[in-house]
Amino acid sequence: MQEGKEQSKDTLSENTKNTSNNTDGVIETSKKFIVELFDFREDTDHEATISAIKADIPFKGATAWILIFAVFVASIGLNADSTAVVIGAMLISPLMGPILGLGMSFALNDINTFKKSLTNLGVMIGLSLFASFMFFYFFPLSEDTSELLGRVKPDIRDVLIAFFGGLALMVARTKKGTIASVIFGVAIATALMPPLCTAGYGLAVGNLWYFLGALYLFTINTIFIALAAFIVLKMLRFPMHKYANAAKRKRYATIATIIGVAVMIPAIFTFINVFKENQVNNQIKSFIKNEIKKNPSLQLMEHEPDLERKILKLNFFNEINEATYNDLNNELTNNILYPSLRDFKLEIKGSDTKSFELITTAYKEKREELQESKNIISGLQKQITDLQNTITTLNQRIEQDALNKNKKVVAFSRIAKDAKIRYVDIEEIGFANVLLSKDFIKIDTIPVATIKWNVKLPDSIISPKERELRSWLQKQMELDTLFIKREK
Numbered sequence: 354m355q356e357g358k359e360q361s362k363d364t365l366s367e368n369t370k371n372t373s374n375n376t377d378g379v380i381e382t383s384k385k386f387i388v389e390l391f392d393f394r395e396d397t398d399h400e401a402t403i404s405a406i407k408a409d410i411p412f413k414g415a416t417a418w419i420l421i422f423a424v425f426v427a428s429i430g431l432n433a434d435s436t437a438v439v440i441g442a443m444l445i446s447p448l449m450g451p452i453l454g455l456g457m458s459f460a461l462n463d464i465n466t467f468k469k470s471l472t473n474l475g476v477m478i479g480l481s482l483f484a485s486f487m488f489f490y491f492f493p494l495s496e497d498t499s500e501l502l503g504r505v506k507p508d509i510r511d512v513l514i515a516f517f518g519g520l521a522l523m524v525a526r527t528k529k530g531t532i533a534s535v536i537f538g539v540a541i542a543t544a545l546m547p548p549l550c551t552a553g554y555g556l557a558v559g560n561l562w563y564f565l566g567a568l569y570l571f572t573i574n575t576i577f578i579a580l581a582a583f584i585v586l587k588m589l590r591f592p593m594h595k596y597a598n599a600a601k602r603k604r605y606a607t608i609a610t611i612i613g614v615a616v617m618i619p620a621i622f623t624f625i626n627v628f629k630e631n632q633v634n635n636q637i638k639s640f641i642k643n644e645i646k647k648n649p650s651l652q653l654m655e656h657e658p659d660l661e662r663k664i665l666k667l668n669f670f671n672e673i674n675e676a677t678y679n680d681l682n683n684e685l686t687n688n689i690l691y692p693s694l695r696d697f698k699l700e701i702k703g704s705d706t707k708s709f710e711l712i713t714t715a716y717k718e719k720r721e722e723l724q725e726s727k728n729i730i731s732g733l734q735k736q737i738t739d740l741q742n743t744i745t746t747l748n749q750r751i752e753q754d755a756l757n758k759n760k761k762v763v764a765f766s767r768i769a770k771d772a773k774i775r776y777v778d779i780e781e782i783g784f785a786n787v788l789l790s791k792d793f794i795k796i797d798t799i800p801v802a803t804i805k806w807n808v809k810l811p812d813s814i815i816s817p818k819e820r821e822l823r824s825w826l827q828k829q830m831e832l833d834t835l836f837i838k839r840e841k
Contacts, residue, residue: 397527397528397529397589398527398528398529399527399589399591399592401529402526402527402591403457403461403591405526406450406453406454406457406526407454407466409447409449409450409451409453409454410450410451410454410466410469410470410473411469411473412447412450412451412473412476412477416447417480419445419446419447420446420447420448420477420480420481421480421484422445423442423445423446423447423546424442424480424481424484424485424488424546424549424550424553425484425488426438426441426442426445427439427442427443427446427485427546427547427549427550428484428485428488428489428492428550428553428554429488430442430547431498431547431550431551431554432488432489432492432498433498434498439544439547442546442547442550443544443545443546443547445546446545446546447477448474448477448481448545448546448549449522449545449578450473451469451470451471451473451474451477452470452474452545452575452578452579452582453522453523453526453578453579453582454466454467454469454470454473454474455467455470455471455474455575455579455582456519456523456578456579456580456581456582456583456586457582457583457586457591458470459579459583460582460583460586460587460591461586461591461592461593462593474575478549478571481546481549481550481553482549482552482553482556483553484553485549485550485551485552485553485554485557486553486554486556486557488550488553488557489553489554489557489558490557493557493558507566507569507570507573507627510631511570511573511574511627512573512577512624512627512628515573515574515576515577515578515581516577516578516580516581517581518578518581519577519578519579519580519581519582520581520584520585522578522581522582523581523582523584523585523586524585527585527586527589544574545571545574545575548567548568548570548571548574549567549568549571551563551566551567552564552567552568552571554567555567573627577624629693630660632693633658633660633693633694634658636691636692636693636694637656637658637665637694639690639691640665640684640685640690640691640694641653641656643690644681644684644685645667645681650671651669651671651673651677652669652670652671653667653668653669653670654668654669654670655668656668663696663697663698664697664698664699664700665685665694665697665698665699665700666700666701666702667681667699667700667701667702668701668702669701669702673701678699678701681699681701682698682699685697685699765784768826768829768830769782771829772822772825772826775822775825776818776822778806778807778810778818779804779805779806779807779822780805780806780807781803781804781805781840782802782803782804782805783802783803783804784800784801784802784803784830785800785801785803786798786799786800786801787799787800787801799834799836800830800832800834800835800836801835801836801837801838802822802823802826802835802836802837802838803838803840804819804822804837804838804839804840805839805840805841806818806839815839819837819839822837823835823837
């Protein structure tokens with residue numbers, strides 16, 4: 354009995370050991386899998402990476418022309434607000450070479466590479482600004498496009514894009530058999546060329562804020578791409594640059610470290626400032642959504658944050674009393690919900706406007722007045738139509754009376770045109786019924802045609818033409834008698 358219990362304990366202990374061993378095996382296998390999944394050190398080519406980065410640093414000859422052409426392509430894309438053209442300029446631009454050179458020189462303590470990279474990058478920036486300035490000076494924008502405005506106010510997303518894009522670029526650069534598609538993708542994502550062209554536009558139109566904002570975005574991209582290159586090369590333990598003189602090597606290392614830290618300090622502050630600004634904007638949006646738009650009694654027309662003065666301006670359609678103002682102000686300074694807005698103050702417009710109810714009432718009254726005016730106008734239009742019909746009827750009666758009195762009334766305008774065609778020397782023609790009294794007792798009505806001939810025409814030609822004209826007019830006008838009067 355005792356032996357059976359002991360044997361059972363031994364079996365249980367052995368099973369526990371096996372289970373423990375299996376668990377350890379699974380953990381070790383999982384660790385090994387994860388390490389192999391993310392470890393890219395074995396796939397790194399140190400010499401080829403350094404050579405490739407150094408080969409892209411020089412700026413002369415073809416590279417200079419490529420940069421100029423890329424500037425013009427990007428400027429045209431900004432001018433035409435064409436995303437596709439701007440992307441094409443990003444792919445053409447050779448600006449990435451010196452930036453990676455800066456990051457590599459910090460990581461390797463290579464002062465000579467740093468000098469070359471900094472010099473070439475400075476020349477590239479100067480040439481890009483000049484070329485874009487000249488383009489926009491002669492081809493100014495009719496209005497600021499969305500492609501241009503997107504480069505004058507960088508935020509935290511631009512910092513993250515530059516940093517993670519730089520990491521992807523350096524990992525692809527260090528891999529044996531560089532992945533070209535990654536390099537092209539990073540060139541598009543980080544967008545080095547458009548900010549420089551936007552800065553040139555700011556100079557061309559004299560807009561300092563556009564110039565500084567675009568240059569600020571370019572600086573962010575440059576610093577964080579270089580920082581990403583520095584981090585990747587340090588992680589992969591690239592060999593430090595060797596100097597024959599130990600003291601000289603130490604001095605160069607110190608200089609490179611100081612320069613690297615000096616360059617990275619503004620980047621850190623830039624990152625912090627942009628991050629804080631982004632937090633403030635997000636919390637302002639949340640405040641507007643939660644505290645104002647969800648309140649049906651508040652009719653917000655617009656809001657404008659002033660980040661420098663820490664003021665949130667709100668413009669309401671309806672009246673805002675003091676109690677509502679205090680409630681909104683207390684919610685704004687709520688440290689739990691909106692910690693980044695605790696120092697902000699509200700500036701509200703709305704108490705000096707008419708209430709929503711008053712405006713609604715006035716609107717209804719005006720609509721009623723407008724409808725009444727429409728009814729009056731409709732009645733007047735009917736009266737005008739009736740008067741027009743009456744006038745038309747009277748005119749028809751007058752014409753009918755004239756026809757009844759004189760059946761020989763004809764369309765004189767047609768006869769005058771035909772007479773001009775038949776007798777081209779006629780300059781004027783008139784017709785009238787003239788009252789005539791020969792014995793001053795009896796009065797007769799005689800038809801008279803007044804003719805004015807061309808003054809250059811002699812009487813010998815006019816006389817026979819008048820006889821012909823009288824006969825023709827008598828026939829056309831169905832007259833028994835017709836007198837011709839010649840007008841001088």
